[in-house]
Amino acid sequence: xxxxxxxxxxxxxxxxxxxxxxxxxxxxxxxxxxxxxxxxxxxxxxxxxxxxxxxxxxxxxxxxxxxxxxxxxxxxxxxxxxxxxxxxxxxxxxxxxxxxxxxxxxxxxxxxxxxxxxxxxxxxxxxxxxxxxxxxxxxxxxxxxxxxxxxxxxxxxxxxxxxxxxxxxxxxxxxxxxxxxxxxxxxxxxxxxxxxxxxxxxxxxxxxxxxxxxxxxxxxxxxxxxxxxxxxxxxxxxxxxxxxxxxxxxxxxxxxxxxxxxxxxxxxxxxxxxxxxxxxxxxxxxxxxxxxxxxxxxxxxxxxxxxxxxxxxxxxxxxxxxxxxxx
Amino acid sequence: xxxxxxxxxxxxxxxxxxxxxxxxxxxxxxxxxxxxxxxxxxxxxxxxxxxxxxxxxxxxxxxxxxxxxxxxxxxxxxxxxxxxxxxxxxxxxxxxxxxxxxxxxxxxxxxxxxxxxxxxxxxxxxxxxxxxxxxxxxxxxxxxxxxxxxxxxxxxxxxxxxxxxxxxxxxxxxxxxxxxxxxxxxxxxxxxxxxxxxxxxxxxxxxxxxxxxxxxxxxxxxxxxxxxxxxxxxxxxxxxxxxxxxxxxxxxxxxxxxxxxxxxxxxxxxxxxxxxxxxxxxxxxxxxxxxxxxxxxxxxxxxxxxxxxxxxxxxxxxxxxxxxxxxxxxxxxxxxxxxxxxx
Numbered sequence: 001x002x003x004x005x006x007x008x009x010x011x012x013x014x015x016x017x018x019x020x021x022x023x024x025x026x027x028x029x030x031x032x033x034x035x036x037x038x039x040x041x042x043x044x045x046x047x048x049x050x051x052x053x054x055x056x057x058x059x060x061x062x063x064x065x066x067x068x069x070x071x072x073x074x075x076x077x078x079x080x081x082x083x084x085x086x087x088x089x090x091x092x093x094x095x096x097x098x099x100x101x102x103x104x105x106x107x108x109x110x111x112x113x114x115x116x117x118x119x120x121x122x123x124x125x126x127x128x129x130x131x132x133x134x135x136x137x138x139x140x141x142x143x144x145x146x147x148x149x150x151x152x153x154x155x156x157x158x159x160x161x162x163x164x165x166x167x168x169x170x171x172x173x174x175x176x177x178x179x180x181x182x183x184x185x186x187x188x189x190x191x192x193x194x195x196x197x198x199x200x201x202x203x204x205x206x207x208x209x210x211x212x213x214x215x216x217x218x219x220x221x222x223x224x225x226x227x228x229x230x231x232x233x234x235x236x237x238x239x240x241x242x243x244x245x246x247x248x249x250x251x252x253x254x255x256x257x258x259x260x261x262x263x264x265x266x267x268x269x270x271x272x273x274x275x276x277x278x279x280x281x282x283x284x285x286x287x288x289x290x291x292x293x294x295x296x297x298x299x300x301x302x303x304x305x306x307x308x309x310x311x312x313x314x315x316x317x318x319x320x321x322x323x324x325x326x327x
Numbered sequence: 328x329x330x331x332x333x334x335x336x337x338x339x340x341x342x343x344x345x346x347x348x349x350x351x352x353x354x355x356x357x358x359x360x361x362x363x364x365x366x367x368x369x370x371x372x373x374x375x376x377x378x379x380x381x382x383x384x385x386x387x388x389x390x391x392x393x394x395x396x397x398x399x400x401x402x403x404x405x406x407x408x409x410x411x412x413x414x415x416x417x418x419x420x421x422x423x424x425x426x427x428x429x430x431x432x433x434x435x436x437x438x439x440x441x442x443x444x445x446x447x448x449x450x451x452x453x454x455x456x457x458x459x460x461x462x463x464x465x466x467x468x469x470x471x472x473x474x475x476x477x478x479x480x481x482x483x484x485x486x487x488x489x490x491x492x493x494x495x496x497x498x499x500x501x502x503x504x505x506x507x508x509x510x511x512x513x514x515x516x517x518x519x520x521x522x523x524x525x526x527x528x529x530x531x532x533x534x535x536x537x538x539x540x541x542x543x544x545x546x547x548x549x550x551x552x553x554x555x556x557x558x559x560x561x562x563x564x565x566x567x568x569x570x571x572x573x574x575x576x577x578x579x580x581x582x583x584x585x586x587x588x589x590x591x592x593x594x595x596x597x598x599x600x601x602x603x604x605x606x607x608x609x610x611x612x613x614x615x616x617x618x619x620x621x622x623x624x625x626x627x628x629x630x631x632x633x634x635x636x637x638x639x640x641x642x643x644x645x646x647x648x649x650x651x652x653x654x655x656x657x658x659x660x661x662x663x664x665x666x667x668x669x670x
Contacts, residue, residue, distance in 0.1 A: 089516065104508065107350070115338060159511070
């Protein structure tokens with residue numbers, strides 16, 4: 001995918017280098033709810049950056065502050081070296097935005113909506129190119145009312161792309177989509193990412209963040225509680241694998257001695273969530289037999305036993321003690 | 328952006344047009360409904376020829392005398408038949424030939440029968456040789472411009488301009504806000520004034536079609552008069568539409584749901600439907616509330632339209648209603664711009 005060359009508009013020098021997005025000390029409260037509670041963040045150019053967290057973590061407020069739709073109570077926002085206070089008109093031309101709940105008029109066609117959005121931008125890509133990028137060729141003359149959820153979402157993405165943005169914001173791009181449509185949208189983001197676009201997205205799906213993002217910030221209660229590449233974050237849990245087991249009878253729960261379990265070589269951490277024991281484990285093949293023998297020594301027999309590769313979900317659980325999907 | 332079709336104002340306006348034309352209900356309310364209403368009222372209040380009253384007489388001599396009056400149609404019958412016809416309402420009066428004169432049999436509590444009595448007596452007296460003591464003649468009024476339909480057409484025009492202006496802006500804007508489309512627009516580089524301007528441009532184009540269709544129909548079918556200048560009438564229509572669009576914008580400036588804005592629009596329009604003199608003169612309301620009645624934009628609009636169409640007044644004679652309309656154009660517009668909720 002080739003991008004048309006940027007027109008050499010006279011921008012301050014630092015606008016062409018430096019981070020694509022820089023936030024410092026960002027704060028925002030609505031009535032008595034603190035939605036964003038002191039966020040510092042740099043996103044580099046060409047990076048696909050994910051804000052991951054449960055609903056209500058402050059992801060949408062954060063991204064809408066970046067998009068210039070919400071004014072923060074405190075903190076500094078800088079996009080492409082520019083601020084909303086001084087360069088709003090310029091920034092609007094240079095960012096692409098996909099909001100969470102936009103419903104386009106049902107009686108307009110994809111082409112008509114894209115032509116409308118294209119008219120707002122001084123530079124950008126052609127309608128044909130946008131339709132091709134969003135893989136909506138077959139539906140270009142279809143009215144919005146006849147589109148599937150995935151197609152509507154791709155249309156929203158196309159509207160964000162039509163101005164050939166330097167910075168693309170996607171707020172929960174796959175929420176509410178069926179697994180196939182999600183995969184389709186992931187492919188699209190993958191393509192944009194490999195074309196070198198800077199993308200900032202929010203999601204509450206850990207697999208999405210893991211799959212799409214170069215770096216991820218995990219948010220909870222308005223704060224960033226972890227930041228790094230998905231691999232770094234997963235490694236921070238202390239093991240590549242997670243072993244989960246449950247002890248059948250209730251009285252047995254108290255008899256599990258966590259110290260004995262964490263003493264097993266290869267076990268890095270232990271926690272209990274709703275009767276389910278979780279161990280972070282480095283090497284499955286040597287550690288699992290030891291777990292079984294340790295449990296047998298305690299006189300316990302697991303009623304369930306399974307393992308999986310560690311994911312960002314485990315990172316979130318490890319940090320907050322809660323599951324992402326519970327929210 | 329070189330060509331017109333790529334400009335955002337053009338795109339916004341043509342989008343508004345498409346959305347309007349793809350909404351069959353809107354087409355009905357704007358174009359068809361006012362014509363149907365004019366047809367209905369035209370039929371209900373049409374000027375019927377004066378009724379001819381049926382009477383009976385017991386001799387052919389009397390029948391001839393009665394038939395001499397244009398307002399009566401007479402038949403000969405015997406007294407028994409006549410009494411039966413009277414009882415069944417097929418005749419209003421029976422003239423009975425007596426030895427020394429005529430006796431009239433009718434129900435004096437029925438106004439038509441009383442009228443038949445007067446006409447029958449006059450006809451029979453005349454045929455018996457009575458002379459007029461004083462010459463009199465009738466000058467009958469069936470002139471266009473003084474009929475109810477002539478009065479009501481400018482009223483309906485005003486009502487239609489109000490409905491399409493307020494609905495056209497109010498509903499569409501709030502729907503876009505509810506569906507987060509407004510928020511999506513302000514996240515793009517769209518110039519905000521162009522979004523509002525696209526509504527006004529669409530309104531002005533539709534106005535031409537709407538006014539031509541309705542007034543053209545009224546002229547062709549009812550022969551409604553246009554005594555004032557046509558370009559001034561057009562100007563009054565534009566002023567009316569813009570004033571009420573400004574009110575529609577104000578109504579739509581904060582509401583978050585289409586349900587809420589529908590309520591607000593009806594709340595704003597209801598007093599005008601009643602008070603502004605669409606179907607009868609607004610001056611019929613008590614003196615006490617006249618200041619309110621006269622300050623309503625629709626009252627001013629209809630007064631100006633009637634002044635132009637029925638009385639042939641020019642703009643300089645319509646200063647007062649035009650000032651009211653101008654105030655309704657400026658004040659709500661300024662307030663709306665300040666309080667408009669873009670997300």
